[in-house]
Amino acid sequence: MSLQGDLSSPQNYPLYIRSVPTENELKFHYTVHTSLDVVDEKISAMGKALVDQRELYLGLLYPTEDYKVYGYVTNSKVKFVMVVDSSNTALRDNEIRSMFRKLHNSYTDIMCNPSITRGQDPFQAFDTMVNSMMMQVC
């Protein structure tokens, strides 16, 4: 079973990537990167709709042979991407959605934390949260 969490900025550079297990990490990086195509497309499609009422959760971006890729985008266009093993049937849409929400909350907490100084890795706290989340599902 494998699971991958990723956080990507409005300019699409990666802020945080983590994958379990760690082998074949490069492939996951590519999967996440390519999934941004779909995210971009979805965002631009949504841009035409009402911006305020839009749903942050983008749903299943596209299914690959072995993985499912889910996306989530915040109002400030920070993207969250999750890659889940296709065989993992325990993770339904609702679970994924709530996981994203958790990630988002945690991310906002970090960004709002005034005590993080320059040079300090802001994603340490995030890491703990992601770890515990991955523990639960894997």
Next chain:
Amino acid sequence: MTPPTHWDFPVELCCRPMAFVTLTGLDVVYNAVHRAVWDAFCANRRADRVPISFKVLPGDHEYPKCRTKRTSYEWYIPKGILKTGWMNKHLNLVPALVVVFYELDWDEPQWKEKQLECATRVEIVRQSLQGRNTKVAVVLIQKKTPLPPGEDVIASERAAALCNACDLSGKSLFVLPHTDHLVGYIIRLENAFYEHAQTYYYTEIRRVKSHKEFLNKTTHQLLFVRHQFKIAFFSELKQDTQNALKNYRTAYNLVHELRAHETNILEIKTMAGFINYKICRLCFQHNTPLDAIAQFRKHIDLCKKKIGSAELAFEHAAWMSKQFQAFGDLFDEAIKLGLTAIQTQNPGFYYQQAAYYAQERKQLASMLCNHDSSVTYPSPDPLETPTGVLDFYGQRPWRQGILSFDLSDPEKEKMGILSLQLKEKNVLHSELIITLLSNAVAQFKKYKCPRMKSHLMVQMGEEYYYAKDYAKALKLLDYVMCEYRSEGWWTLLTSILTTALKCSYLMAQLKDYITYSLELLGRASTLKEDQKSRIEKNLIKVLMNESPDPEPDCDTAAVKASQKLWADRVSLAGSNIFTIEVQDFIPFVQCKAKFLAPSFHVDVPVQFDVYLRADCPHPIRFSKLCISFNNQDYNQYCVVEEAYQKSDILEQSSQGTMCLVPGKTRKFSFKFVAKTEDVGKKIEITSVDLILGSESGRLIARKVPNISVQLRHEPPALTNEMYCLIVTVESHEETVAKDVKLTAGLKPGQDANLTQKTQVTLHGTDACDDSFPALLPDIPVGDLQPGEKLEKPIYIRCGTVGARMFLFYISYLINTVVEGKEILCRCHRDETVTIDTVFPFDVAVKFVSTKLEHLDRVFADIPFLLMTDILSASPWPITIVTSQLQLSASMTPVDQLESYVGNVVLQTGESASECFCLRCPPVTNASGVATGCYVISWKRSSPVESVPVVNTIITLPHVIVESIPLHVNADLPSFGRVRESLPVRYHLQNKTNLVQDVEVSVEPSDAFMFSGLKQIRLRILPGMQQEMLYNFYPLMAGYQQLPSLHVNLMRFPNFTNQLLRRFIPTNIFVKVRL
């Protein structure tokens, strides 16, 4: 010979099945008529022609023999699912219909002989088709145009006779007159053939179906699939695609019900693949792409795990790859025929997956087929079969038709596997993978997936690298690198760079090698320290003209070849100067250049610092640092050079100025004297040549001007006034300031509208118009002696309110001495000032009735008042010189229009009002009548007489004019006295063209007694008026309510007393009696 690969789809599977009809008796080589007939059949077959495949055969052609009909299936054990020849047989060998062409006219003199010959020909064909249901038809080629049916008696007689002789039904005999309308006849003929063919395939389907009842589930499992497939295939030939699809689906399910074992899994998969292909193809044809996709997914899920023999696992990967590729092809074909695909569901994904399986195949093959070179291909070849072809699809050539799951001959099996493995070894995997990847790239490009495209191109590049085509690999990788760089995916970039570095090493591409090394050593690279260290050492080797160490994990043979290349290159010393632009990536030295001040005066040297910091693991030393400027004359002043021994390059020495220690920032300071010709220009560092590029720009300023500029004015400016601004220039220079010039006006670069609405002039006495410029450039002022002061008034007119920036720019020439050199300097000083413009006053206009009540509309012919109110908003006192009401034609004044506000001085917040009595004649225009304009002439209050007067024109609002049927006005004194008679005269005026009945009544009031008509009904003629006289007798003092007059109009029920109140007074002041 076995087919090239047993997972390739045979052509007969992939083509569109069409009814097969053979034409006999045509001599297409020597007979021009026959040739023309044949051409009409086969040339130019467009989509609207019936789907038949025609073939010309000789009359005595031997068709495949029909096997004797099985009467019982009881002892029959099938040897496989589908014979390899079966589809081809029914597509190209066994016709649905044989047509016998025969030249015979109805009036043929030797009819009997000819008829006999024809019957013989038909008989020969029948003989050859023994046992088959194939239809036979006869076409008579005739020279004469036939008469309409029924008219030619001989024809119908002879036709019946011929049918009889040939044992044909009347429907199978056709006549083809060889006339001008050949194609038309042919089309009619082939439509008839098509019907016959459909009947044939229908009977074939029935025949196959009839076998079903003899089958049993245990021994005939294979036959269930075979029959189902055949039914579906015949349905396709019959062009009944709906039923074909249905039957293929059943067949597909049956295939998966078969007992699978390692020995027959290939056969099952092959058949499943075939049937799946057919289903998907038909789904796309029926325009149900989602069904096709669903079927394909199901197929893949079912077959993914059916790997079969572990030693031949690469076969499974190849098969999977083929499945995806075929589906991608089908999908793509459907799109070309009009289907629309989307970003997340397009053929690209299938090609990509096909490529992925092809890669897996390559991996498995390299693992399973790494036989020693001593292993030779087995002899006799286990892949040879006696007939040269396989009997059944998907079977092993060395054990055809054996259904047992046990391997009867393990040795033979081993040899078979070995031969397959050895064959696989020779497959050019990379080529297959690259083709699939480039297919996928083309698709993703179409469906807006730039990142997916890049990813696939990286894979292609890597595949070229494995295929040892390093040049192509490098080209692809280099192309996509910037995309990853710009999006900051450093992990991915590092991986790409690593491959690119290997390629450049193996090709001994010096410049590329250095470029990639630089980037891999940089901060952005995610390589481990030891790797970076290795790369840095290699880089230094290259810089010292030595061959670098090979990159890890490279093909040994390629490394050998490249070492030779490197050696050659090293010997060609001298051509090794490369300029590498590092603007676009993050190299291993960070560089920052900084001028010490934003601008430098020409008499002070320009100073700047360059900071360098290395990110590589080892200290590195440069021989030279030089800075280039946009003015290249300065370059010579900014060079740091240091000679050192070759061996020192990695030595850590704190003395060496040019040695960069990792993580430490080193500062280099430079200074130079700027040239006077660069005064006012930008000096730009265009590049820092080390390895790094960076840009920054700074301005060289002029000498400090030694004059002062003062502005005297009274802001804010008022709209449209001639705003006076006095500029005072005082020279503090020690010598004469020559050629002093003043530029004054609106600072350029603001809103374009401001330029239109701002005028500047030197002459304030007369108002300027729009033609005046917004900026007065270079007004010559003359020379300024040291200490001399100069005043210059500037007048500005601002047409709109808002803030404006004004520029006052004094320039002059002066002689000055710098470091012993005398230079003539043009100095300048500028002063900007922001001036707000405000309205001098607000004008409020309102319409009131003669009773001073507010009116939202006026009544025709009834006088009303126009009141204007000028409220000063200016912080400075203003003088209203005069005012003037300019009425429009539709308004007439009741009395003289003279200004009451002439020469009034208004302080801030004070207001001046005046009022004009007007009348408006009746109009038809309901939307409103223009009133006119109000012109106010004013100026800023000032003791100076010369201040020009400004005329401000205010357009008065439109007013709605309404007509009323009756106008009442009252004549009464301005006050009354208690117990003194108060005569009141009411005038009732009919404003309509009708005679009006008027009811007038007066309601008593407590404060008055009165005499006069209390209630009366009267008539007023059009345009006439009636007077009513009353004597009121006030009883109480004070502001008393008058007895109220009520008027009721019979014709105008809308005329209310409310309206009346507007015209007549309701109250009067009653004084006490003296």
